[in-house]
Amino acid sequence: MVIIFYTVITGTVDGTRAHLVNAEVDCSRGMPYFSMVGMLSSEVREAKERVRSAIKNSGYNLSPGRIIVNLSPGDIRKMGVHFDLPIAIAILRAYDMIRDGNIKDSLFIGELGLNGSIRPVSGILPIVIEAKNHGIHTCVVPVGNYSEAACVDGMNIIAVNSLNETIDYICSGQARERKVKKNYIIYDKCEYDFNEIHGQDLAKRAIEISVAGNHNILLNGQPGSGKSMLAKRITGIMPELTQKELLDITSIYSIAGLLKDGCMIGGRPFREPHHTITMTGMTGGGSYPKPGETALANKGVLFLDELPEFSPQVLDTLRQPLEEKKMVITRNTGTYEFECDFLFVAAMNPCKCGYYPDRERCRCTEEEVRKYQSRVSGAIRDRIDICIDVHRVGYDELTDMKQGESSHTIKERVEQACERQIHRYRDIGIRYNSQLMPKDIARYCKISDKGERILKNAYERLGVTSRGYYKILKIARTIADLDESDEILVKHVEEAIVYRVFTGKE
Amino acid sequence: MGIYDNALTTDEYWYWITNIKGIENKKISYLLKRFKTPANVFLADRKAIETVDKISEEDTDRILAGRDTRKVKDELARLSGKGIRFVHIEHKDYPDRLRKIYDPPYSLYVRGRLPDIHKPAVAVIGARICSNYGYTIAMKLAEELSVHGVQIISGMARGIDGAAHKGALSGSGDSFGILGCGVDICYPKENIEIFTKSIERGGVISEYPVGSKALPYRFPQRNRLISGLADIIVVVEAKEKSGTFITVETALDQGKEVFAVPGRIGDSLSIGCNRLIKSGAGIVTCVNDILEELGVNYIQNDEIFxxxxxxxxxxxxxxxxxxxxxxxxxxxxxxxxxxxxxxxxxxxxxxxxxxxxxxxxxxxxxxxx
CATH class of the missing domain: 1.10.10.10 (Winged helix-like DNA-binding domain superfamily/Winged helix DNA-binding domain)
Structure with a gap:
């Protein structure tokens, strides 16, 4: 006897948000007909052919009839190939070829091959998390996605390799034991350490301040001076991530399809897009936006090497994420929001040839130097708090066997400073000094009269702008935090002035 | 006789002959060798002009086509309206210092004033791409010199030249820029500040008609005016091969004294200066070195450092x-x-x-x- 109608739970991802989806199947006698509805993109429609062949090749014979598949709710766009498995299960059940068994209250995800094998898909993690939020206890996922799904605590994950194996599980309730293999972890512990860098004391100090207060930083220096080397080590001194933050990051990578083969996110991401990157590559794009570099750098570092070489349009898109820590993309299909809470690290040469102000090597005129530097628009410059010079290290420094401070030591100081900030700002909902608004600065960044005099002097003599004035105060606050000082002392202000963004000769 | 009416003044004839397209200093000198005065050239017939050395048929056409008294008068009037003075070689204000050089320009265009012949003048020149050392020294030297009543002459280029003008302007203000383009053009444009200030307090001078573009061949040519107008040439920074040496050469031809600011051995920007010193140029270690040569008394007891x-x-x-x-x-x-x-x-x-x-x-x- 044929059951007319059946529903299987699955899920989909829309931008960064996961939704649960019901795969409804209705079968009736009539002329052979297979139709799919529910706001589907073309790859979802193709499930029709894959499902039919996979069912046949798994040894089930569907008698000809009318099959209608509806993926509901109908107002959310469905994308991806992971609807194959739930549709196949729903059809088999609607034809009464398998028992009800464990289908109810389980979530199914997976792409089917024509022979009935099940392949890994992207976007598993956010769907499993969403399932957990809805009180579902069991998820059936492809073997290739097992370790990714398994990081959600309290969820019973059944990893399956083929349609038949899934049916076995449904009927018997027994799943084959599989090991969670976390063989490949991306952004695990930062693999580089600051103690490998000789010299560059100013740069190291500036980076420590930058990380401690989450101040965006620009490294200015000659080619080969080690700007990228320094940048690559930044994630190693950032505070540890919480489990929740790790899951958030992993979700984004899962949606972007970067977690194939069971790899996992183990730490803060370090994104280093090439300067030829397009606007959509940076912001996330397509008519159904996929996360771009800004979203992938969330909670980590976005490093732009050769900053002036990036197209001005691409750099301009960074304004919103730098300001609001999120990226909102509006398409005709709706508005998508990505969290973009990253530390912005940029590097550039001081001039076209790269050797200014070393007149033995640099042949650029002052005008050319100014032109090159002005290729970074004021809008981006305004969002950079700290700017320092990274110069080439001398031979004796390079070969000096004395090791510098390790990332571990620096990290301890940074974490201490971060805790002070979290404690201080518990009432106003921010975490870092760099997030202080001008009205809060007056309250949290009090300085002595002498410090005030120095700032006034700097404002008048050194061409500090009003925006620059606030930046100096915020940086001074961070330096004081690193110094475990509740007050901002004169020396903190003085040091902060050195890191200001320099706009040319005084 | 229509346009051949002898209706132009001497000044206007000079203006006419120095403003024919394609006829520059050299060709004018050949024309004058034959006809003696610009007025004669204006009145000469085609046949006579054609037989002059180095004057091609095309040149003759241009000379004949330019004989428009109304246009000459109008243009000259327009110049003085813009505050640009036209000084030809026979003019009473034409600097004596220039008359003495080889190949003196037949005309000068002046905004502001010409250097005072009764006051000493020093040319401070050097590399366009200079180090901060060179820039600061040039500026300081020019300032101190101008405080002591010395007029500063330079080429208003980037680098050392600009520093010299800047220094002079912060001293007494006797800053004279010799351009390789028309005096209505500020090249390079980032020098606009010293350009306008020099017009107010010193002068900006060019041998090229108003509107002449800054063409590469004009710069070496104007260097003979820089050395010609100065009593002493001071080279602040120069690489091994530098345009500065063109000025040094014309200066030596004109019998002017050359001084150089020493630099460190091995600094590429000082190789030129150190070589000059080795081959007999005066060495500058303080302003006094130059003032002594000029016979000016050193008043202020100021040291550079x-x-x-x-x-x-x-x-x-x-x-x-x-x-x-x-x-x-x-x-x-x-x-x-x-x-x-x-x-x-x-x-x-x-x-x-x-x-x-x-x-x-x-x-x-x-x-x-």
């Missing part, structure tokens, strides 16, 4: 004394002094706010003098 003598706290003094005119980075300072980075940053900012130190490029510092 006068700020060396101020009293500072010990640590500030340590940092200050390890700086000089060539930019140093914070890491270098920290290594030399042995102070840790954040202490050095504090000291540097303190010195900066005392106006003793300038941030030359990001995190590179120089001493102010």
């Amino acid at each position: 006068r700020k060396n003598k101020i009293m500072l706290e010990k640590d500030l003094q340590v940092v200050y004394s390890c700086l000089d005119l060539l930019p140093k980075s914070i890491d270098e300072i920290s290594k030399v002094t042995g102070y840790d980075i954040s202490y050095v940053t504090q000291l540097i900012v303190r010195l900066q706010l005392m106006d003793l130190v300038t941030e030359y490029a990001k995190n590179y510092y120089i001493k102010n003098i």
Whole structure:
């Protein structure tokens, strides 16, 4: 006897948000007909052919009839190939070829091959998390996605390799034991350490301040001076991530399809897009936006090497994420929001040839130097708090066997400073000094009269702008935090002035 | 006789002959050798002009086509309306210093004034791409010289030239720029400030008609005016091969004294100067060296590095004394002094706010003098 109608739970991802989806199947006698509805993109429609062949090749014979598949709710766009498995299960059940068994209250995800094998898909993690939020206890996922799904605590994950194996599980309730293999972890512990860098004391100090207060930083220096080397080590001194933050990051990578083969996110991401990157590559794009570099750098570092070489349009898109820590993309299909809470690290040469102000090597005129530097628009410059010079290290420094401070030591100081900030700002909902608004600065960044005099002097003599004035105060606050000082002392202000963004000769 | 009416003044004839397209100094000299005065050239018939050496048929056409008295009068009137003075070689204001040189220009266009013949004049020249050392020294020398009543002459180019004008303008203001383009054009345009200030307080001079573009061949040519108008030439910084040497050569041809500012052995920007010194140029170690040569009395007891003598706290003094005119980075300072980075940053900012130190490029510092 044929059951007319059946529903299987699955899920989909829309931008960064996961939704649960019901795969409804209705079968009736009539002329052979297979139709799919529910706001589907073309790859979802193709499930029709894959499902039919996979069912046949798994040894089930569907008698000809009318099959209608509806993926509901109908107002959310469905994308991806992971609807194959739930549709196949729903059809088999609607034809009464398998028992009800464990289908109810389980979530199914997976792409089917024509022979009935099940392949890994992207976007598993956010769907499993969403399932957990809805009180579902069991998820059936492809073997290739097992370790990714398994990081959600309290969820019973059944990893399956083929349609038949899934049916076995449904009927018997027994799943084959599989090991969670976390063989490949991306952004695990930062693999580089600051103690490998000789010299560059100013740069190291500036980076420590930058990380401690989450101040965006620009490294200015000659080619080969080690700007990228320094940048690559930044994630190693950032505070540890919480489990929740790790899951958030992993979700984004899962949606972007970067977690194939069971790899996992183990730490803060370090994104280093090439300067030829397009606007959509940076912001996330397509008519159904996929996360771009800004979203992938969330909670980590976005490093732009050769900053002036990036197209001005691409750099301009960074304004919103730098300001609001999120990226909102509006398409005709709706508005998508990505969290973009990253530390912005940029590097550039001081001039076209790269050797200014070393007149033995640099042949650029002052005008050319100014032109090159002005290729970074004021809008981006305004969002950079700290700017320092990274110069080439001398031979004796390079070969000096004395090791510098390790990332571990620096990290301890940074974490201490971060805790002070979290404690201080518990009432106003921010975490870092760099997030202080001008009205809060007056309250949290009090300085002595002498410090005030120095700032006034700097404002008048050194061409500090009003925006620059606030930046100096915020940086001074961070330096004081690193110094475990509740007050901002004169020396903190003085040091902060050195890191200001320099706009040319005084 | 229509346009051949003898209706032009001498000035206007001179203006006419120096403003024919394609006829520059050399060709004018051939024309004048034959016809003696510009008026005669204006009135000469085609046949006579055609037989002049170096004058092609095309040139003749242009000479004949330009005989428009109304146009000449109008243009000259328009010039004085713009505050541009036209001074030809027979004019009473034409600088005597230039009459004596080989190949003197037949005409000069002047905005502001011409150098005073009764006052000494020194040309301060050098590399366009210069180090901060060269820039500061050029500026300081020019300032001190102009305070002592010396007129400063230079080419209003980037680098040393610009520094010389800037120095002169912060001294007495006797700054004279000799251009390789028309006096209505400011090239390079970033020099607009010293350009306009020189017009107000000194002068901007060119042998090229108004509207002439800055073409590469014009710059070496105008160098003979720089050396010609000056009594002494001071070279501040020059690479091994430098356009500055064209000026030095014309200066030597004109019998002018050449001085050079010494630099460190091995600095590419000082190779030229050091070579000049080796081959007999005067050496500049202070303003007095030049003033003595000019016969001017040294009044002020000022030394170039006068700020060396101020009293500072010990640590500030340590940092200050390890700086000089060539930019140093914070890491270098920290290594030399042995102070840790954040202490050095504090000291540097303190010195900066005392106006003793300038941030030359990001995190590179120089001493102010």
